Amino acid sequence: MSENILLKMEGISKSFPGVKALDNVDFALRKGEIHAIVGENGAGKSTLIKVITGVYEEDAGRIALNGMPIHFKSPKEAQDMGIGTVYQEIALCHNLTVAENMFIGRGQHTFVQWKQMTEKAAQMLDSLDIPASPTQELSSCSLAVQQMIAIARAVDMDCKILILDEPTSSLDEDEVKKIFDLMRELKSRGVGIIFITHFIDQVYEISDKITVLRNGALIGEYQASVLPQIELISKMMGKALSDISKIKKHEPLKSDSIVPVYEATALSSAAGVRPFDFNIQKGEVNGFVGLIGSGRSESARAIFAADKVTGGEVKMKGKKVKIKSPLNAMKQGIGYLPEDRKGDGIITELSVRDNIILALQVMKGFSRPLSRKQAEEFSNQYIQKLSIKTPSINTPIASLSGGNQQKVILARWLLTHPMYLILDEPTRGIDVGTKVEIQKLVLELAEEGMSLTFISSEIDEMLRTCSRLIVMKDREIVGELSGMDVTEHDVMSMIARGGE
Amino acid sequence: MQRSEIHSGLKAYLSRLSNLFLPLSVLVLLIVINLIKGADYFSFTMVKGAIYGNIPNILFGASELVILSIGMTLVIAASQGPDIAIGAAATITSAVFVWFVLNAGEVTLLTIVAAFLISCVAGLVIGVFNGSLVSILRVQPVIATLILFMGGRSIAFMIDGKLSPIIANDISNQIGTVIPGVPVQTPIILTVVFIAIVAVVLKTTNLRLYVESVGINPDAARLNGINPKKIIFLTFLIMGICTAVAGFIAVNKAGRHDSVNLLKFIMMDAILAVAIGGNNLSGGKFSITGSIIGAYTIEILNRTLLRLEIETETIKAFKAVFIIILMVVGSPVVRVFAGKVINRIRTGGFRSVLKRSATKSVKEE
Numbered sequence: 001m002s003e004n005i006l007l008k009m010e011g012i013s014k015s016f017p018g019v020k021a022l023d024n025v026d027f028a029l030r031k032g033e034i035h036a037i038v039g040e041n042g043a044g045k046s047t048l049i050k051v052i053t054g055v056y057e058e059d060a061g062r063i064a065l066n067g068m069p070i071h072f073k074s075p076k077e078a079q080d081m082g083i084g085t086v087y088q089e090i091a092l093c094h095n096l097t098v099a100e101n102m103f104i105g106r107g108q109h110t111f112v113q114w115k116q117m118t119e120k121a122a123q124m125l126d127s128l129d130i131p132a133s134p135t136q137e138l139s140s141c142s143l144a145v146q147q148m149i150a151i152a153r154a155v156d157m158d159c160k161i162l163i164l165d166e167p168t169s170s171l172d173e174d175e176v177k178k179i180f181d182l183m184r185e186l187k188s189r190g191v192g193i194i195f196i197t198h199f200i201d202q203v204y205e206i207s208d209k210i211t212v213l214r215n216g217a218l219i220g221e222y223q224a225s226v227l228p229q230i231e232l233i234s235k236m237m238g239k240a241l242s243d244i245s246k247i248k249k250h251e252p253l254k255s256d257s258i259v260p261v262y263e264a265t266a267l268s269s270a271a272g273v274r275p276f277d278f279n280i281q282k283g284e285v286n287g288f289v290g291l292i293g294s295g296r297s298e299s300a301r302a303i304f305a306a307d308k309v310t311g312g313e314v315k316m317k318g319k320k321v322k323i324k325s326p327l328n329a330m331k332q333g334i335g336y337l338p339e340d341r342k343g344d345g346i347i348t349e350l351s352v353r354d355n356i357i358l359a360l361q362v363m364k365g366f367s368r369p370l371s372r373k374q375a376e377e378f379s380n381q382y383i384q385k386l387s388i389k390t391p392s393i394n395t396p397i398a399s400l401s402g403g404n405q406q407k408v409i410l411a412r413w414l415l416t417h418p419m420y421l422i423l424d425e426p427t428r429g430i431d432v433g434t435k436v437e438i439q440k441l442v443l444e445l446a447e448e449g450m451s452l453t454f455i456s457s458e459i460d461e462m463l464r465t466c467s468r469l470i471v472m473k474d475r476e477i478v479g480e481l482s483g484m485d486v487t488e489h490d491v492m493s494m495i496a497r498g499g500e
Numbered sequence: 501m502q503r504s505e506i507h508s509g510l511k512a513y514l515s516r517l518s519n520l521f522l523p524l525s526v527l528v529l530l531i532v533i534n535l536i537k538g539a540d541y542f543s544f545t546m547v548k549g550a551i552y553g554n555i556p557n558i559l560f561g562a563s564e565l566v567i568l569s570i571g572m573t574l575v576i577a578a579s580q581g582p583d584i585a586i587g588a589a590a591t592i593t594s595a596v597f598v599w600f601v602l603n604a605g606e607v608t609l610l611t612i613v614a615a616f617l618i619s620c621v622a623g624l625v626i627g628v629f630n631g632s633l634v635s636i637l638r639v640q641p642v643i644a645t646l647i648l649f650m651g652g653r654s655i656a657f658m659i660d661g662k663l664s665p666i667i668a669n670d671i672s673n674q675i676g677t678v679i680p681g682v683p684v685q686t687p688i689i690l691t692v693v694f695i696a697i698v699a700v701v702l703k704t705t706n707l708r709l710y711v712e713s714v715g716i717n718p719d720a721a722r723l724n725g726i727n728p729k730k731i732i733f734l735t736f737l738i739m740g741i742c743t744a745v746a747g748f749i750a751v752n753k754a755g756r757h758d759s760v761n762l763l764k765f766i767m768m769d770a771i772l773a774v775a776i777g778g779n780n781l782s783g784g785k786f787s788i789t790g791s792i793i794g795a796y797t798i799e800i801l802n803r804t805l806l807r808l809e810i811e812t813e814t815i816k817a818f819k820a821v822f823i824i825i826l827m828v829v830g831s832p833v834v835r836v837f838a839g840k841v842i843n844r845i846r847t848g849g850f851r852s853v854l855k856r857s858a859t860k861s862v863k864e865e
Binding site: 348362 | 704705706707709710712713716717719720721722723724725726727784785
């Protein structure tokens, strides 16, 4: 048995000033095994990876590769020993060709042998079934193919161990499937794969083993086939699951009698969503549901005028209003948490405080700044309310974890006391614990009388929170589902039928 | 509660100060060099009731650069690129000023004020021009301002109508040098007033928050109700005012309008001042205090090289060497290394880290 073990780590500890990132963690990876490492943000997954790849030096513990004790001092050494890593953000050059991206920077030759390189790349793309041509510019490939090329690059370094850090987080379902096919192919060649992801379903779909970390400590290593999903989640969160099952959406409202908080007729935007009708009641939670590209985000953006509004009529509480810019929407009491947290949400270098007060400040106006004291008061209030983990309110938001960044954006909008809040993918890429907190918060806010539109790729999350689902397909609304007992199947079949 | 508030305030203040570590230490270094050269560095003399000496000369000489560096800081912060036409723009605004004064007949304080206000309008027009190119047409700032950089001085020459018109009147002279009975030279006072106005604007508006947000992430800024185009436009308007004020001071100092040489190459020093001040040239967070210190540092450097009796022909080479050293010391790589060393000295065990961080600091980036 033991000759099958590629990598064995025992008693690994690593501390940073003030934190024990890893505490006596064991880990083993076997040949031809896909091994998922899961845990919430701050569990120690990245630190463990960085110890394996030589970015960090461990404080204590032993690492053995193929039974030989090793001690990497640099990522280069780890690479030379056959450990390839692919990170979440694709670290390739967009304006170079596929072949260049696969080989450049690692040749032993001073001069590049173009022809040879192209041939070799073609061979490899072919053998791994990657649908790309070696001479194609990388930017013309889809994200999934780019990710596959990054994997191919890592694998070609005579790789025995492949580490994939959130390789699927920006891909849609079909693309994920392609990555998984590639992973299975590599597995059959005897490569040991370490897979890190936030998507529990993906863990089960592809992994053989699961190692759970929590707060830097090892919770355990499990056989994926025998560990029930619900148990895995509770191991990750460190609490019983009654919490999740307690989340209960509200009864759908009787919609005809009352004037809706927000109502749009034939609304359309420059982003190409078909003119649609939409409304939401006071205290209602509804959601746009559909596949990626169905127009659910575009619809939300049209409501907030995040894209140029090209037509339609909008009423707030029955009164006709003009919403032509995000500022108009904000002044009407609408808030919008965008899908792309990094691109559209956070202002990276600004402090947590400035990020929290931003929307309120803009609504107050250019010449009426909040006093420093007020700004600090508001920030501290919401840091406490949403239990945002940050060293101080002056910390740049970029140094917070994804979940906490998302809470800061949430705090930003809650501080404006909107009547109507749109949350586009508020739980993407954040840990399970925070996900649950956000879902709970949504329902609490609705109870206090706020109207919310919730959008998520994870359909069960929407089923849990939304009392009315607006189903979208191909940039058009195809139907509506409401009631306490809507199932995933209902949604799927409506999407399937909707095309006719 | 009270104490922790004071504590956090102090901490924030210290962390802001640490960003100014580089410009301040350069400033101190230059002063030390000057003191070694001669202990009389700080000495001053009174001539006709006004103070003269090394320090007043520096403050006097750096006036235009300080004012322009403030505008440059804002432009770079919002639009992620410098305005390279500031020298040419100031030449135009001051040409307008001189044109008005020379055509006004008798020169009174009112004429000067009116002429100054009209030159401000000229500055604003230039700001509208550059600002429209950058914000509406999305031309990169360097390219957009290249137009006036090339053509601006010719325009100024056309306004002048002849080579180097002279403005010889008492008021201009007093603005350029000293008002009888006032111990401080007028350009110094004007600069201080200008800085004070900027400070008040920053304190009473959201200029900082808006400009920084737009500079860091225009998309996110837009989704929070800020119009990035308007903000970028605004920074160019402010720059227009800065050039008008700087041109006003420069031409009154010189006593004549030399459209070829007035504030020539000052954009280089202004960009440098912004960089020395610890500002990121790719936009975002900014420190006007840093830029002001940077501007004075450059002036001191120029004068120090003169004082060391380096030949004027070779002075630029020395300046370049000094700036290379400055940039290397202030570079992120060196900073990370220094931070680690300091950290390790604090926790003890200095030797082991020197070895480690030398190999690691680059890698972890």
